[in-house]
Amino acid sequence: MSGLKTLRIGPLASIQDQGRPGQLQQGVSCSGAADLLALAEGAALLRQGADLAALEMAGIGGLFEATGGLRIALTGAPMQASLDGEPLAWNASHQMQTGQKLEIGAARKGVYGYLHLGGGIDSEVLLGARSAHLMSGLGQLVAAGDLLPCGPDHSREVGLGLLAEDRFQGGALRIVEGFQSDLFDAEVRARFANTAFKRGSRANRMGVEMISDGAGFAAAGQLNILSEIILPGDVQMTGDGKPFVLLREAQTTGGYPRIGTVLPCDLSKVAQAQAGVDLHFTWVSLEEGLAIQGKHEALVKALPAACKPLLRDPASMQDLLSYQLVGGVVSAQADPFDTGDIT
Amino acid sequence: MTQSRFSFPIIRSAGLNGMLVTFADALSEPSNRATLAFSEAVKTRGWPGVQEVSTSLASVFLRFEHEVLRHEALKDLLWGLLAEQDWQQAALPAGRRLWRVPTVFGTELAPQLAEAADAAGMTEAQAIDSLGSARVRVLTIGFAPGQPYLGPLGAEWNLPRQTELTPQVPVGALVLAISQFVLFATTAPTGWRHVGQTGFRGFQLGAEDPIALRPGDEMIFTPVSRSDYDRYCLDDCHFGGASQEEIPA
Numbered sequence: 001m002s003g004l005k006t007l008r009i010g011p012l013a014s015i016q017d018q019g020r021p022g023q024l025q026q027g028v029s030c031s032g033a034a035d036l037l038a039l040a041e042g043a044a045l046l047r048q049g050a051d052l053a054a055l056e057m058a059g060i061g062g063l064f065e066a067t068g069g070l071r072i073a074l075t076g077a078p079m080q081a082s083l084d085g086e087p088l089a090w091n092a093s094h095q096m097q098t099g100q101k102l103e104i105g106a107a108r109k110g111v112y113g114y115l116h117l118g119g120g121i122d123s124e125v126l127l128g129a130r131s132a133h134l135m136s137g138l139g140q141l142v143a144a145g146d147l148l149p150c151g152p153d154h155s156r157e158v159g160l161g162l163l164a165e166d167r168f169q170g171g172a173l174r175i176v177e178g179f180q181s182d183l184f185d186a187e188v189r190a191r192f193a194n195t196a197f198k199r200g201s202r203a204n205r206m207g208v209e210m211i212s213d214g215a216g217f218a219a220a221g222q223l224n225i226l227s228e229i230i231l232p233g234d235v236q237m238t239g240d241g242k243p244f245v246l247l248r249e250a251q252t253t254g255g256y257p258r259i260g261t262v263l264p265c266d267l268s269k270v271a272q273a274q275a276g277v278d279l280h281f282t283w284v285s286l287e288e289g290l291a292i293q294g295k296h297e298a299l300v301k302a303l304p305a306a307c308k309p310l311l312r313d314p315a316s317m318q319d320l321l322s323y324q325l326v327g328g329v330v331s332a333q334a335d336p337f338d339t340g341d342i343t
Numbered sequence: 344m345t346q347s348r349f350s351f352p353i354i355r356s357a358g359l360n361g362m363l364v365t366f367a368d369a370l371s372e373p374s375n376r377a378t379l380a381f382s383e384a385v386k387t388r389g390w391p392g393v394q395e396v397s398t399s400l401a402s403v404f405l406r407f408e409h410e411v412l413r414h415e416a417l418k419d420l421l422w423g424l425l426a427e428q429d430w431q432q433a434a435l436p437a438g439r440r441l442w443r444v445p446t447v448f449g450t451e452l453a454p455q456l457a458e459a460a461d462a463a464g465m466t467e468a469q470a471i472d473s474l475g476s477a478r479v480r481v482l483t484i485g486f487a488p489g490q491p492y493l494g495p496l497g498a499e500w501n502l503p504r505q506t507e508l509t510p511q512v513p514v515g516a517l518v519l520a521i522s523q524f525v526l527f528a529t530t531a532p533t534g535w536r537h538v539g540q541t542g543f544r545g546f547q548l549g550a551e552d553p554i555a556l557r558p559g560d561e562m563i564f565t566p567v568s569r570s571d572y573d574r575y576c577l578d579d580c581h582f583g584g585a586s587q588e589e590i591p592a
Contacts, residue, residue, distance in 0.1 A: 021395070021406075022394065022395045024395060024404065024485075025396070025397035025398065025484065025558065026484055026488060026489060026554045027484040027485045027487055027488045027489055027528075027554070028488045028554075126548060127488070127548070127553065135487065135529070135531075136487055136488045136529065136546075137488075137546070137548060176356075176358065176359060178355075178358060179355035179356070179357050179363045179365070225368070226368065226369065226399070226400050226401055227399065227400060227492075228363075228399050228400075229357065229363070229397065229402065229404045229485075231357055231358040231361060232358075233358060234358075251486045251487065252485045253399055253483070253485035253486055254486075261357070261358040261359070263359065264358075264359065286356060286359070286414065290409060293359055
């Protein structure tokens with residue numbers, strides 16, 4: 001079986017897919033990849049389904065060795081990457097041969113980088129998904145020595161690249177009012193949108209702290225509200241009025257008041273903001289929010305068509321033959337469902 | 344509270360594709376009953392476009408595809424269903440179970456019984472009588488997989504959360520605050536007081552039914568001695584000797 005053996009790995013790498021929607025009633029958080037767009041990009045680059053699992057690497061990657069021929073793609077926060085010492089393009093798909101070593105370094109910008117395997121990472125399915133959710137006791141962090149096995153790979157195409165949306169440098173977060181927004185005075189809600197925030201130092205896959213100068217954003221006398229359902233994107237105010245944007249891994253219920261909900265399509269930007277990055281909130285109506293999200297979903301659907309062959313400078317190509325091989329040239333007789341090695 | 348200006352129930356949107364039907368701004372048996380009964384009714388209707396129905400303490404949440412079901416259309420359906428009966432007096436869904444869970448109250452296994460009893464104005468023995476005989480309902484499952492909020496307990500147990508967090512309580516810990524229990528399904532820090540310890544595992548990955556409890560189930564935490572507790576846990580590593588029986592509809 002093809003796969004990647006983990007020789008070295010950063011401290012917060014885990015297997016992630018689209019998570020576990022639909023199990024709120026059992027207390028199961030949606031969870032899943034912090035940057036869902038990156039999952040979709042990797043799937044498009046490898047010509048496979050976006051429901052497959054990938055390796056999510058927080059801040060820094062690792063060193064991996066191919067146990068068989070396999071395809072990979074790299075998306076999300078751009079990191080230094082090389083194959084047996086040769087630099088690899090980010091936001092692109094590549095071929096690895098048995099024994100080749102893939103090294104992924106630190107993120108140049110953003111937080112979460114993704115390593116996708118052709119056929120997805122075929123790890124154990126837990127409560128309907130492969131996503132690790134540590135607080136729930138689902139899965140573990142990936143450790144040195146772990147094998148990341150490939151699922152059945154139905155494509156051979158590699159050497160594709162994608163111009164990825166830059167969600168790694170903060171910016172505007174579109175937010176809709178929710179069922180607790182009116183716990184906050186109109187003045188507070190307006191000031192919230194007029195405030196320049198920076199991502200604070202407290203951030204993980206569950207939520208991200210927003211810091212700003214000046215007064216906090218306390219709700220008006222509501223500290224006894226009943227615990228209520230949490231949605232990914234909810235902006236929760238702690239007791240001292242400091243906002244946290246809750247991400248998909250947040251617990252399913254919570255008792256802190258929430259001023260509104262960041263649109264799903266802007267959550268990648270929240271997750272990918274490094275500490276100190278500038279962020280601000282922009283209120284949009286429900287109708288506007290639906291239209292913005294709809295446009296985003298259309299772009300995600302169009303990702304496969306947006307993947308183009310990587311442009312290569314022949315002068316820098318040391319071994320034309322190997323490029324031809326990894327370029328996904330298959331004969332007309334090739335069985336597209338043959339999952340054997342391309343080598 | 345700010346929300347009291349509402350006349351309940353209320354229907355509000357939640358995020359881009361969620362709707363929340365709220366029956367009260369405070370926990371009570373009738374508001375939780377309405378929540379459970381209404382949730383069941385929504386599921387039974389099977390409206391096209393509804394992707395998920397879940398309950399919190401006093402609300403029903405629906406996630407839906409707005410391409411299939413528009414917000415206003417869903418609100419109309421919900422108001423129509425709300426008008427069909429007095430949900431605060433509705434029958435609870437069928438298929439609920441009563442669980443009796445052997446529980447050690449106090450001792451070094453559950454070190455905060457004494458201070459909880461004190462805060463409620465009782466002796467430890469009175470507290471064990473009170474908590475050990477209470478028949479509580481799974482009001483909702485939340486925060487972590489299979490972790491139930493149970494209640495309501497009497498007003499004497501309306502104790503505030505601690506200001507300091509207990510760094511870690513074990514799986515099976517029975518903790519108490521604001522007239523509710525939580526029965527921990529995971530190891531976690533908590534601001535609630537650890538008054539009892541059970542061998543009940545609410546979440547068992549790999550089990551045929553990894554999450555044992557359902558909202559609406561009822562539980563009694565039967566006081567047992569430490570030696571009986573140890574024996575129950577040894578004999579039944581999943582539920583610590585808990586029994587279950589169907590509650591007649």
